[in-house]
Amino acid sequence: MTEITTLDTDDYRSRDAAHHLHPFADYKALAREGARVIVRGEGSLLWDSDGNEILDGMAGLWCVNIGYGRKELVDTAARQMSELPYYNTFFGTTTPATTDLAAMLADLTPAGLEHAFFCNSGSEANDTIVRMVRYFWEVSGEPMRRVIISRENAYHGSTMVSASLGGMAAMHKQGGLPLPDFSHIRQPYYFGDGGNMSEAEFGLAAARALEERIQELGPERVAAFIAEPIQGAGGVIIPPDTYFPEIQRICRTYGILFIVDEVICGFGRTGKWFGSETFKLEPDMMTLAKGLSSGYVPISAVMVGERVARGLIDDKGEFAHGFTYSGHPVACAVALENLRILQDEGIVERVGSDTGPYLQSALRSLADHPLVGEARGIGMVGALELVRDKDGPVTFEPAGKAGDICRDHCLDNGLIMRATGDTMIISPPLIITRAEIDRLVNTARKALDLTLADVS
Numbered sequence: 162m163t164e165i166t167t168l169d170t171d172d173y174r175s176r177d178a179a180h181h182l183h184p185f186a187d188y189k190a191l192a193r194e195g196a197r198v199i200v201r202g203e204g205s206l207l208w209d210s211d212g213n214e215i216l217d218g219m220a221g222l223w224c225v226n227i228g229y230g231r232k233e234l235v236d237t238a239a240r241q242m243s244e245l246p247y248y249n250t251f252f253g254t255t256t257p258a259t260t261d262l263a264a265m266l267a268d269l270t271p272a273g274l275e276h277a278f279f280c281n282s283g284s285e286a287n288d289t290i291v292r293m294v295r296y297f298w299e300v301s302g303e304p305m306r307r308v309i310i311s312r313e314n315a316y317h318g319s320t321m322v323s324a325s326l327g328g329m330a331a332m333h334k335q336g337g338l339p340l341p342d343f344s345h346i347r348q349p350y351y352f353g354d355g356g357n358m359s360e361a362e363f364g365l366a367a368a369r370a371l372e373e374r375i376q377e378l379g380p381e382r383v384a385a386f387i388a389e390p391i392q393g394a395g396g397v398i399i400p401p402d403t404y405f406p407e408i409q410r411i412c413r414t415y416g417i418l419f420i421v422d423e424v425i426c427g428f429g430r431t432g433k434w435f436g437s438e439t440f441k442l443e444p445d446m447m448t449l450a451k452g453l454s455s456g457y458v459p460i461s462a463v464m465v466g467e468r469v470a471r472g473l474i475d476d477k478g479e480f481a482h483g484f485t486y487s488g489h490p491v492a493c494a495v496a497l498e499n500l501r502i503l504q505d506e507g508i509v510e511r512v513g514s515d516t517g518p519y520l521q522s523a524l525r526s527l528a529d530h531p532l533v534g535e536a537r538g539i540g541m542v543g544a545l546e547l548v549r550d551k552d553g554p555v556t557f558e559p560a561g562k563a564g565d566i567c568r569d570h571c572l573d574n575g576l577i578m579r580a581t582g583d584t585m586i587i588s589p590p591l592i593i594t595r596a597e598i599d600r601l602v603n604t605a606r607k608a609l610d611l612t613l614a615d616v617s
């Protein structure tokens with residue numbers, strides 16, 4: 162059997178720097194500092210190659226919802242690999258695991274989303290949505306409808322199309338993005354952009370930017386609007402209550418499709434199965450990834466509602482799109498087992514009624530810290546806004562330095578937290594215990610104290 166090497170940390174670091182191009186990396190800086198080598202995980206904990214124990218406040222990359230080390234998923238993968246390691250879903254073929262997962266997702270997702278198209282990543286799923294939306298409007302006799310409206314600072318993936326769909330300025334700066342027919346409106350970021358408005362007024366104003374943009378573009382050109390229920394990578398931006406009802410009214414008024422990217426919010430992150438339930442959204446299409454398999458294997462899905470499905474199914478032609486690994490039987494079997502665990506162990510319900518509220522009140526206890534301008538969150542996701550002065554509040558200039566310092570102090574003290582600019586983010590495994598939440602928040606407070614000393 163192939164044995165993975167067990168080198169010491171320095172050897173890994175030099176081999177990694179010599180041969181491995183990381184995603185979203187400054188290669189020179191990474192080679193200088195050396196990669197962190199993670200070797201093992203159990204529950205909400207990780208261990209690095211120096212034997213340090215780290216509490217994973219990010220569930221990997223917002224994905225390891227059931228936590229690390231679940232043997233049932235390993236056994237399921239081994240069984241499926243022995244039985245049928247691969248077959249495709251092209252040319253009229255399917256596999257039992259693929260079919261079971263499609264049926265289960267139709268059951269789990271909100272009413273009306275009855276059809277699943279499988280892909281391998283959130284980016285691929287969002288690319289698929291763009292192709293499907295354009296195809297839908299073509300077969301519906303309105304081929305002019307090609308523009309998809311999204312939000313600034315949204316993250317929808319990293320391929321040419323999904324990065325165009327997203328609104329990340331740093332990504333658009335490279336390689337001539339966004340591609341044509343993607344348009345971005347303001348995000349509903351009350352802490353950053355609310356000014357003197359009430360939260361309710363700001364929510365309405367941010368939503369009405371959609372109507373203004375539709376009018377500017379010409380309603381006959383607009384195909385769809387896409388949004389994450391909570392902008393995750395953008396900084397855990399939770400819209401005011403008034404935002405989504407107005408967004409949905411506008412989508413209905415102009416007949417445009419409403420797409421909800423549940424890659425982060427799906428599978429329990431907000432304390433319900435989907436962010437769409439938490440925010441009462443009725444999407445025409447939904448993007449799923451990450452928590453679908455708790456990250457154990459790559460798999461994603463596009464859930465398609467009746468309106469779009471009828472267009473696809475009633476058309477006489479072929480939707481010319483798909484991937485070698487669409488509906489991969491091993492990935493589907495592992496996802497099914499992951500969903501069974503989430504269901505049988507009542508993990509989502511526990512986040513909703515117990516550990517989620519516990520995390521939120523613990524997190525809000527940090528709002529008294531001199532560096533914390535706001536502590537917000539819902540379910541198992543949260544954010545701390547670091548500020549120079551709580552009066553105002555006055556943010557740091559340049560943005561991002563305090564966040565990086567705080568993130569490094571967290572890590573030195575055994576906690577992974579992410580920094581997006583000066584917004585500190587947590588999104589731990591859904592199985593995190595109350596004791597681990599206490600440890601997370603205590604470590605965060607210590608890191609905040611150390612950061613305050615550094616920036617004062």
Ligand code: PXG
Pocket residue numbers: 222281282283284285287316317318319389393394422423424425450451579
């Ligand atoms: N949609 C959303 C809402 C996401 O958060 C994707 C799509 C793309 O999924 P893939 O599987 O193609 O990565 C994501 C991914 C971060 C970070 O730094 C977040 C993501 C990916 C990488 C880094 O927070 N989210």
